[in-house]
Amino acid sequence: MSNRKTILVTGAAGYIGSHICVELLAENSKKYQVIAIDNLCNSSALAIQRIEKISQGTLPFYAIDICDRSALDRLLKSHHVDAVIHCAGLKVMNESLTQPLRYFENNVVGSANLLQVLASHNIKNFIFSSSASVYGTPSTVPIRESAPCLANNPYSRSKLMVEQLLADIALTDPAWAIGVLRYFNPAGAHDSGLIGELPHQKPTNLIPSIVRVASGQQSALPIFGDDYSTSDGTGVRDYIHVMDVASAHVAALAYIFNDANKDARGFTLNLGTGQGYSVLDIIRTFASACGRAIPYTTEARRPSDTAICYADAWQAARLLGWRAERGLAEMCADHWRWHMKNPSGYTDGDCKRL
Ligand code: NAD
Ligand code: UDP
Numbered sequence: 001m002s003n004r005k006t007i008l009v010t011g012a013a014g015y016i017g018s019h020i021c022v023e024l025l026a027e028n029s030k031k032y033q034v035i036a037i038d039n040l041c042n043s044s045a046l047a048i049q050r051i052e053k054i055s056q057g058t059l060p061f062y063a064i065d066i067c068d069r070s071a072l073d074r075l076l077k078s079h080h081v082d083a084v085i086h087c088a089g090l091k092v093m094n095e096s097l098t099q100p101l102r103y104f105e106n107n108v109v110g111s112a113n114l115l116q117v118l119a120s121h122n123i124k125n126f127i128f129s130s131s132a133s134v135y136g137t138p139s140t141v142p143i144r145e146s147a148p149c150l151a152n153n154p155y156s157r158s159k160l161m162v163e164q165l166l167a168d169i170a171l172t173d174p175a176w177a178i179g180v181l182r183y184f185n186p187a188g189a190h191d192s193g194l195i196g197e198l199p200h201q202k203p204t205n206l207i208p209s210i211v212r213v214a215s216g217q218q219s220a221l222p223i224f225g226d227d228y229s230t231s232d233g234t235g236v237r238d239y240i241h242v243m244d245v246a247s248a249h250v251a252a253l254a255y256i257f258n259d260a261n262k263d264a265r266g267f268t269l270n271l272g273t274g275q276g277y278s279v280l281d282i283i284r285t286f287a288s289a290c291g292r293a294i295p296y297t298t299e300a301r302r303p304s305d306t307a308i309c310y311a312d313a314w315q316a317a318r319l320l321g322w323r324a325e326r327g328l329a330e331m332c333a334d335h336w337r338w339h340m341k342n343p344s345g346y347t348d349g350d351c352k353r354l
Contacts (some may be wrong), residue, residue, distance in 0.1 A: 004033050005257065008081045008123075010066055010114065011088030012036030012059075013043035015186070015197040016129060016245055018051055020085055022190055023246035025055035032253070035079055038088065039065040043198065046346035050194040066110040072117040083125035083256065084118060085249055086111065089158075093133065094204055096155035107158035112165060119173075125256050126166070127179040127249060132238075132270065132309065134160045134182060141276070142312035145182070145268050152304060163268070170266045177256045177265030184238035184272035184311050186245050188331035189338035196338030197242075198345045206282055207239070207332070211339050214290045221294055223279050225301035230308055234279035238272035238310035241326035241334070245271055251322035272311025273324040281328070289332035 007024055011017040013036065024032045036048060036059050048061045060079075064071045066088050089107045090096070096103040111128075118126065135143055136150030151160045166178045187207045189196030203209050212218040226233040248271050256265050277285075287294045317323050 004031055005082040005253075006033050006035060006080055007253065008035045008037065008079075008084045010037050010084065010086045011043075011129070012051075012061070013038040013040060013045060013047040014087060015043075016183070016242060017085075017087040018043075018047045018195045019190060019242045019246040020087065020249045021051045021059060022054050022195065023243065023250050025051070025057055025059070032250075034059055035075075035081065036061045037064040037066075037075070039063060042090070044346035047195055050346070054190060054192055054194055066114045067106065069113050069117055072114060073120070076117060076121040076123070081121070081123050083127070083253060084114070084123060085127045085129075085253075086114060087129045088114075089129065091131075091155065092204070093153050093155045096153055096158070100154035103154045103158050104161075107155075108161045108165075111162045115165070115169065119169075124173070124176040125253075126176065127181060127252050127256070128162060128166060130159045130163055130180050130182045130268075131156060132182050132184045132272070132311065134163065135309075137304070137306045138309060141308050142274060142310055143270065144312045145270055145315055179252045179256060179266070180268040181245075181248060181252060181271050182269065183245055184240050184270065184309070186242045187239045188241040188243065188326065188334040190243060191334055191337070193334075193337040193341040196335065196342065199339070199343070206237070206279060207286070207335055210283065210286045210294055211335065213294050213296075214286065214292050214336070215339065215343065219295065221283065221296040222299040223283075223296050224299055224305060226298045227301075228307040230278055232278050232280045235305060236276040236278050236308040236310065238274070238276055239282070239328060239331060240271060240273050240324050241331045243334075244273075244324040244326055247325075248316060248320065248322050251316075251320040255320050267315075267319055269316040269319065270311040270313060271316060271324075272313050274311055274313035276308060276310035277328060282332070285328045286332040286336070289329060290336045 133156035136152045151157045
């Protein structure tokens, strides 16, 4: 009998979920089978086909909304699941400022709903996609997990509320093993160029905005502030390759499933490289990765932007034996390759060319 564990990934067609599925199904890891769910509100089912192509296997996929308790219940009645990686969620901070109720309903109520159904099926191994934005504006860097959480917008608060709910669940029932992973700034794509982050017409994040300039969709990159107390005056962040984010989830599962950790299976960890790069560093590295100039203009600071934010990555290394392995040049090259192969994201046409 196979002793492979079955992992349910929510938000599996999305940017991070799709890379986690690939990592779970990787050739060198015959440990896991995966069940994918996603309501496709910010993704395409074609991502699932791409994951299957990369992994040369099949990935059972169900178009389920985490807010739909009876659909989740039906799924879990027909599939055994050992652990859940919960990536489903809305993630655009600006959008959350104008749609706080939608963010609360989807991210907080949806997560509570999922947890209720999991508890009723006695599935108590859970890894949650959280965000470094729960820290708000840090007073010191590198940011440790023990830093105060001063989330300052509805999106970040939705992540923090779920973290707090998970902490309460862990307190009341020690059977739960709960890993909270706080991502810093994920970027890049699988090196096949088959999966990546969906392009947005008006991205707010730095690397997708640079892609628009490099591909001629935008004439110049606005640099939001060059008068910060940083090496070159521009904002500094901790960019982490999405495949490193994915491998951290596999390390987190290994930790949870390791009997040696059965008395202390809960954790909250930063997922970053521990290295900060400025906006100008990213522009230079991306320009050399794509072989094109990235013109830029200097603009006012973005309201409530942080000058410097990078992780203390030590706890994840200590507990999981995991470290980010890929550098900035690889991140930019992989992000660009995904864009060049899929300028409009996932389309049927692209799929036929596979
Ligand atoms: P994404 O939008 O690409 O993927 C999220 C997926 O969840 C999408 O496929 C979407 O269709 C799905 N989804 C949303 N609401 C759902 C619902 N109610 N039911 C079922 N599926 C639903 O985003 P991503 O970048 O892959 O982010 C994944 C997770 O990581 C999110 O929870 C996000 O908040 C968190 N995160 C992302 C970043 C980042 O920069 N990408 C940083 C920190 C944390
Ligand atoms: N940034 C910029 N121009 C852009 C987008 C972002 O100068 O068009 C800067 C932003 O001010 C910050 C850094 O790039 O210093 C990273 O921004 P992003 O929104 O990607 O990440 P976050 O600020 O949420 O960590």
